[in-house]
Amino acid sequence: MNQKKPIFIVDAMLGNLAKKLRVLGYDSTYFSSIEDEKLVTVAKNEKRIILTKDELLCKTAQNHDIIAILIRGNDELEQIMQIHQSIKFEKFVMDTNNSRCIVCNGKLQPIEKYRIIGKIPEGVLEREEKFWACDACKKIYWQGTHFEKLQEFVNKLNNRLQ
Ligand SMILES: [Zn+2]
Helix, strand or coil: CCCCCCCEEECHHHHHHHHHHHHCCCCEEECCCCCHHHHHHHHHHHCCEEEECCHHHHHHHHHCCCCEEECCCCCHHHHHHHHHHHHCCCCCCCCCCCCECCCCCCEEEEECHHHHCCCCCHHHHHHCCCEEEECCCCCEECCCCHHHHHHHHHHHHHHHHC
């Protein structure tokens, strides 16, 4: 099935989940503080799936014909599997070209090394070859040491999908 990638709006209590989804390349709006009413409006206008720990918000959303998924627990792997039960993710791929900015949900674009001289630590500049910049907040990314951990996380997720 050639489905469009789902997009999300993530409730305030689930900041870490929002970050993980962004790294995995899922467009995930997140506000550290937002009124339920506004959250429902954004979800409706932008056709976003609501992820929340709030049962009442879930019911309100469903009354507005908005998909809302109730998230339990604090483990991000388990949380993503809870989403999977409702919307059936495709296999996850760890690809920084598709990742979203963990800070602002902007898109990442590859950026040439010479353009970021002075903007990141020199050691990183020497060590790394590939860099990306968020096209919204301009934060600079590289794969670094955390990348292996993320790849491990993605492998665990993919094992659970089968
Ligand atoms: Zn950004």
